Amino acid sequence: MTDSAAASAAPAAPTETSGTGFATLPTGAIPATPDGALAELQSFRSANSAALFDPSHKDHATASARHRALADAAFADAPTEGAASSNAPVDAAPSDPFAAAMADVPADANGYTIEPPHGLEVDPAFVGEMQGLALEMGLPAHVWKLASSEYMRMQSRGAFPSEDEISRMGEQSEAILRNAWGPEYDARLKAANSIIAALPAEKQAMVKQLLRVSGLGNDARMVMQFAQIADHRAQRAKR
Numbered sequence: 142m143t144d145s146a147a148a149s150a151a152p153a154a155p156t157e158t159s160g161t162g163f164a165t166l167p168t169g170a171i172p173a174t175p176d177g178a179l180a181e182l183q184s185f186r187s188a189n190s191a192a193l194f195d196p197s198h199k200d201h202a203t204a205s206a207r208h209r210a211l212a213d214a215a216f217a218d219a220p221t222e223g224a225a226s227s228n229a230p231v232d233a234a235p236s237d238p239f240a241a242a243m244a245d246v247p248a249d250a251n252g253y254t255i256e257p258p259h260g261l262e263v264d265p266a267f268v269g270e271m272q273g274l275a276l277e278m279g280l281p282a283h284v285w286k287l288a289s290s291e292y293m294r295m296q297s298r299g300a301f302p303s304e305d306e307i308s309r310m311g312e313q314s315e316a317i318l319r320n321a322w323g324p325e326y327d328a329r330l331k332a333a334n335s336i337i338a339a340l341p342a343e344k345q346a347m348v349k350q351l352l353r354v355s356g357l358g359n360d361a362r363m364v365m366q367f368a369q370i371a372d373h374r375a376q377r378a379k380r
Contacts, residue, residue, distance in 0.1 A: 185211060258294060274344060281370065
């Protein structure tokens with residue numbers, strides 16, 4: 142979303158990283174845990190970018206189906222349109238679970254809870270600062286959960302993505318978003334960035350830096366979630 146290949150004006154061609162089709166990757170049962178599915182999803186994207194993002198590729202249909210199945214297993218807790226957050230307000234209209242999830246914004250910064258991976262020590266001051274930023278941006282609880290869990294997962298592994306990995310993520314995410322949004326790509330990307338642009342300049346810079354070094358600014362899931370927040374606010378403003 143910010144300073145990333147996903148937000149560039151000119152799309153870059155996806156990078157072929159394996160050239161071996163599915164020969165080196167499992168195509169059987171989906172891992173039983175979200176962490177396992179996420180690990181396989183990341184490997185799958187890296188090794189099969191050409192098949193995933195080139196509709197003319199002979200393995201495109203098979204790669205796309207496998208990618209969807211892994212993504213569903215890895216991110217089962219992140220609600221999308223038609224799926225409510227487990228923390229959605231009990232008095233929200235049951236006929237509009239997506240709106241309920243989008244409206245599930247904690248009343249104060251302490252409402253943004255974290256669940257660090259086992260053995261990871263977190264800096265309370267840093268967490269408090271991030272909770273304050275989340276509240277100022279009005280992030281729904283499920284978006285905070287996605288962002289914070291991914292950030293801590295990287296911390297627990299002892300390393301953030303390299304510049305090359307971030308660039309590849311941007312190329313892949315842009316392809317996913319252009320396919321999902323079609324001619325609305327530029328407008329929806331602008332809407333996603335508007336959530337950050339509403340912050341004071343100093344805080345904008347902080348959020349952009351966090352998104353850049355973690356690679357989350359090049360994560361299609363995060364961009365989609367921010368665009369959905371903007372859409373929800375625009376719809377609410379019309380009422």
